[in-house]
Amino acid sequence: MVSRGAFFLLVCLCLYGCHSARTVVIDTWHSPYIAGRPLGKTLVLAYTLVPRPIVGLYVEDLWVEELNRYEVEAYTWSDFEVGVGVPSMQEIAEVLAAHQFDTLLVTQLIEFKRPNRNIPNSQVAIVETRLYIAPSEELYWSLQTETFLVNYIDGDIRRPREGDAREYVETVIQKMMQGGVL
Amino acid sequence: MDNNTQSPAISAAIVFAIQALYSQSLFAQVYVEADQLLQVIEDQQRQLEEQEAQIQRQSAALDALRQQVEELRRAIPHDPSLPPRLKNHPPEISPSELEVAIAEAPTDWPGSIQVFGSETRVKISGFAELDANYDTGAIVSPAEFITSAIVTSDRTAAEGEDGQTNVSVQVSRLKFETRTPWGGRKISTEMAMDFLRDFTTAEPILQLRKAYGRVSDIFVGGSLLLGQDWSTFTNLTAWPNTLDYEGPNALPSLRHPMVRWQRVYHPTLSLQVALEAPDERVFEGAVEVSRWPDAVFSVISQTDRVNFQGSFILRDLRGSGEPQSAVSDTGWGVNLSGVIDMPGRLAPDFFSYSFSYGAGYGGLLNDFPADASYDFYENRLEAIPTLAWYVGYQHWWTPCLYTVVTYGLVQQDNFDFQPGFAFRETQYSSINLTWTPTPQWLFGVEALYGTREDKDGAYGSVWRTQFTSRISF
Numbered sequence: 001m002v003s004r005g006a007f008f009l010l011v012c013l014c015l016y017g018c019h020s021a022r023t024v025v026i027d028t029w030h031s032p033y034i035a036g037r038p039l040g041k042t043l044v045l046a047y048t049l050v051p052r053p054i055v056g057l058y059v060e061d062l063w064v065e066e067l068n069r070y071e072v073e074a075y076t077w078s079d080f081e082v083g084v085g086v087p088s089m090q091e092i093a094e095v096l097a098a099h100q101f102d103t104l105l106v107t108q109l110i111e112f113k114r115p116n117r118n119i120p121n122s123q124v125a126i127v128e129t130r131l132y133i134a135p136s137e138e139l140y141w142s143l144q145t146e147t148f149l150v151n152y153i154d155g156d157i158r159r160p161r162e163g164d165a166r167e168y169v170e171t172v173i174q175k176m177m178q179g180g181v182l
Numbered sequence: 183m184d185n186n187t188q189s190p191a192i193s194a195a196i197v198f199a200i201q202a203l204y205s206q207s208l209f210a211q212v213y214v215e216a217d218q219l220l221q222v223i224e225d226q227q228r229q230l231e232e233q234e235a236q237i238q239r240q241s242a243a244l245d246a247l248r249q250q251v252e253e254l255r256r257a258i259p260h261d262p263s264l265p266p267r268l269k270n271h272p273p274e275i276s277p278s279e280l281e282v283a284i285a286e287a288p289t290d291w292p293g294s295i296q297v298f299g300s301e302t303r304v305k306i307s308g309f310a311e312l313d314a315n316y317d318t319g320a321i322v323s324p325a326e327f328i329t330s331a332i333v334t335s336d337r338t339a340a341e342g343e344d345g346q347t348n349v350s351v352q353v354s355r356l357k358f359e360t361r362t363p364w365g366g367r368k369i370s371t372e373m374a375m376d377f378l379r380d381f382t383t384a385e386p387i388l389q390l391r392k393a394y395g396r397v398s399d400i401f402v403g404g405s406l407l408l409g410q411d412w413s414t415f416t417n418l419t420a421w422p423n424t425l426d427y428e429g430p431n432a433l434p435s436l437r438h439p440m441v442r443w444q445r446v447y448h449p450t451l452s453l454q455v456a457l458e459a460p461d462e463r464v465f466e467g468a469v470e471v472s473r474w475p476d477a478v479f480s481v482i483s484q485t486d487r488v489n490f491q492g493s494f495i496l497r498d499l500r501g502s503g504e505p506q507s508a509v510s511d512t513g514w515g516v517n518l519s520g521v522i523d524m525p526g527r528l529a530p531d532f533f534s535y536s537f538s539y540g541a542g543y544g545g546l547l548n549d550f551p552a553d554a555s556y557d558f559y560e561n562r563l564e565a566i567p568t569l570a571w572y573v574g575y576q577h578w579w580t581p582c583l584y585t586v587v588t589y590g591l592v593q594q595d596n597f598d599f600q601p602g603f604a605f606r607e608t609q610y611s612s613i614n615l616t617w618t619p620t621p622q623w624l625f626g627v628e629a630l631y632g633t634r635e636d637k638d639g640a641y642g643s644v645w646r647t648q649f650t651s652r653i654s655f
Contacts, residue, residue: 022530024581050292113621114654115584117309117355117427119418123530124581126621146581148530151486151523153419158486161529 022164023147023171026126028179034133034140036180040102042067043095043134045077045087048109051155053086058159059107059149059169066169067105070182074105089137096134104132107172110144112152122152129172131181141181143172291361301363308356308374309654313427314349317342319644321632324348324384326428327646329592329608329632330549331381334640342644352378352386353427364397371395372411378427391437404445404453412437414456414478415546417491417519420534422574422588424612425628425650430590431549431610432536432570434493434517436462440475454480460498464545466600467556468501468563471508490520499542501563503556509563511554513542534574541565544605549592551605559599567595572610587613602638609633616650624652 030036044063046056060076067074077087080095096104107129112122127149131141149168151158176182294303313325320333320341325348337343357374373393377386394409412418413436421429429435442456456479460472480493497513519536523529542565544551554565572590579585590610609632616626630646 021580111621113581113618115616115618115624116421116423117353117652118412118421121419123532123578124618148578148581151530153486153489154484163527164529 023145023149023168025143025145025171025175027144028175029142030179030181031138031140034138037133037140038102039067039072039074039105039131039182041100041134042072042074042103042105043077043080043092043099043101044074044105044107045092046107047086048157049086050109050111051152051157054157055081055086056107056109059165062162062165062169063105063107066166066173070173072182075099075101093137096137101134104134104137106130106132109150109157112150113146120152120155122150123148125150125152127168131176141176141179143175145171147171294359294361303361305359306357307359307655308354309652310351310354311650311652312349312351313353313425313648313650314347315646315648316345316347317644317646318345319343319642321642321644321646323381323428325350325352325378326381327426327610327612327630327632327648328381328428328549329431329610329634330551330605332608332632332634332642332644334603334634334636334642337642348384350384350386352376352384354386355391357392367400368398369395370398401443402445404443407440407442407444410437410439411442413458413495413546414440414442414454414480415493415495415515415517415543417482417489417493417517417536419484419489419521420491420519420536422534422572423576423584423586423616424574424588425614425616425626425648426612426630426646428548430536430572430574430588430612431547431592431608431632432538432572432590433548434515434536434538434543434546434570435548436546438462450483450485452482452484454478454482460500462545462550463499463501463554464550464552465499465501465554465556465563466552466604467558468503468509468554471500471502472498473500473510474498487523487525488520489522491517493517493519495540495543495546497542497553499554499563499565501554501556503558503561503563507561509556509561511542511563511565513540513553513565515540515543515546515568531575531577534576536570536572538570539568541567544568544570544592544594547592549605549608551592551594551608555597555600555604557597557599564597566597566600569593582619583615583617585613585615596637600637602636603640604637605634606637607633607635622654624650624654626650 044060046059048054057078060078064074064076107127110126110128113124114120114122124146126144127147128142128144130139132139147168148164149160151160173182291303294305296303320337320343321331322341323331333341353376355374355376360371362369374391376389376391379387379389392411394407394411396405396407398405400406416434421433438459438461440456440458442454444452444454446452458476458478460475463470477496478493480491483490495515498510499513500508500510502508515538517536517538521532521534524531542553544566545553547570551568552566554563556563570592572588574586574588576584576586593607594605596604596606612628612630614626614628616624618624628648633643635641
């Protein structure tokens with residue numbers, strides 16, 4: 001029994017010592033009709049429709065903080081919040097026009113991965129980030145990732161860890177730079 | 183002589199005069215050419231100015247057109263419920279029609295369908311799972327790695343002593359759920375089934391897993407569940423993510439009929455009290471004759487990073503060892519279990535654990551050792567003291583790849599009057615590598631090792647290698 005316990009501890013230590021990538025890019029799309037362009041003045045909206053419509057205030061704040069580091073003038077949707085919950089495109093369009101934004105950046109949690117048979121808890125989400133030209137609301141770039149951005153427990157999304165959220169944003173920013181959209 | 187002396191001066195004068203005349207004509211020609219050039223430049227400048235003016239006129243016209251387009255676009259009515267994802271999304275990555283329908287549905291329950299003419303919503307889900315495994319020793323539970331099913335003596339080839347492969351779809355599952363608003367309350371139901379009625383065979387036989395209804399905020403501020411569900415003693419959150427359907431031997435995992443009241447006192451704290459059916463008793467030498475339901479009490483704490491459940495169960499163990507009388511004993515058990523999310527760079531790995539102790543609760547565990555044993559000479563039923571614990575660790579290599587390692591132990595303190603083949607101890611170890619290429623599809627390989635020891639010292643061990651594919655819907 002002691003040897004089995006030692007084996008378990010040894011395996012745990014090995015796993016403990018292994019650090020993994022927390023965000024994996026699944027797919028990138030760039031409009032063939034719209035060339036790369038600088039973000040300019042950017043409005044950031046983070047939201048999910050699962051398990052229910054929620055705006056991700058924390059992720060929005062992180063996005064703005066990171067974009068500011070890259071000298072992009074960015075604001076969160078929450079700075080202009082019109083109502084509670086996920087805004088309609090009409091509400092967003094009004095804010096974009098009123099404040100003369102150049103770009104709309106949307107981060108949406110699409111789906112959870114639920115590997116456990118008996119509980120819906122999840123640590124992995126499919127998250128999509130999209131860029132729209134603000135005046136026309138035309139999509140010109142998107143990126144899908146599998147990420148540890150969420151912690152889904154007992155039917156609720158818990159606040160993501162700061163490290164995971166920052167790594168997610170940084171990964172997307174790097175891809176944006178590679179794609180010529182930052 | 184004079185002529186000779188005057189001739190060079192005259193020649194020089196003539197040459198000078200000729201040169202002067204010639205240079206004057208050259209200068210005149212240059213001036214003419216320069217004038218012509220200036221005229222060309224002025225013409226070109228005028229043309230450029232005209233072109234610039236034309237560009238400005240065209241640019242103004244373009245701006246006017248853009249403005250018209252924008253005004254027309256704004257005039258189109260917008261569906262306020264439509265999220266931005268569904269706007270202007272090109273076909274290459276546009277969501278499926280089902281996704282659109284789900285996203286548009288005015289509900290907080292994605293994937294559900296409104297029943298026509300009713301406020302009830304229905305959701306159907308489940309998975310199709312294929313498990314293929316190879317055992318190196320004798321074990322009589324082909325679809326699940328139940329360590330108490332390891333054969334300890336008189337092992338035969340039919341039990342797998344010489345190795346055995348089993349392929350099964352028994353754990354595949356189908357689940358129906360409904361939700362109906364009722365006043366300010368919510369009525370929800372769930373019915374789930376799988377094909378694992380008999381774990382001693384790989385044949386799929388339909389089995390009812392769950393059948394319950396629950397009404398929220400109905401009694402003393404809490405919800406009431408009536409029907410068959412996991413025992414309140416079970417902490418599902420602490421269930422390690424093994425590919426083996428059974429999971430660690432020490433996991434309390436019984437499903438049976440019950441009445442359960444649950445109240446959330448705080449977002450991080452809830453209380454459950456239940457009366458559960460006195461069934462699934464495991465007695466040695468006696469037949470189950472139930473009288474009182476099991477009483478279960480549990481406290482659950484769930485924070486962002488830590489899950490904890492403390493449960494207590496009280497059981498009336500009653501059976502008949504001889505036809506003329508019924509005997510009973512009191513069973514009890516305590517379970518402390520939970521999940522701890524790893525901090526720092528280890529996130530989102532997590533550690534799960536469970537520790538149980540008591541007497542007469544063994545039948546609730548995955549290994550279901552006997553709850554009690556009948557003493558024929560004294561005509562009494564004795565609850566068997568049982569210790570059960572496990573630990574598990576899930577490590578994420580990437581968001582698509584993880585490993586779960588577990589170890590579990592179940593021990594019973596045997597009585598003198600118990601037979602020699604009585605359960606004494608089992609151990610369960612597992613390690614897997616699981617790949618989830620999509621949220622719906624899971625592949626994995628798992629190595630399991632289990633042992634069983636009986637009261638008389640008989641011992642058996644089995645290695646199992648399992649491959650699993652699970653496609654969910």
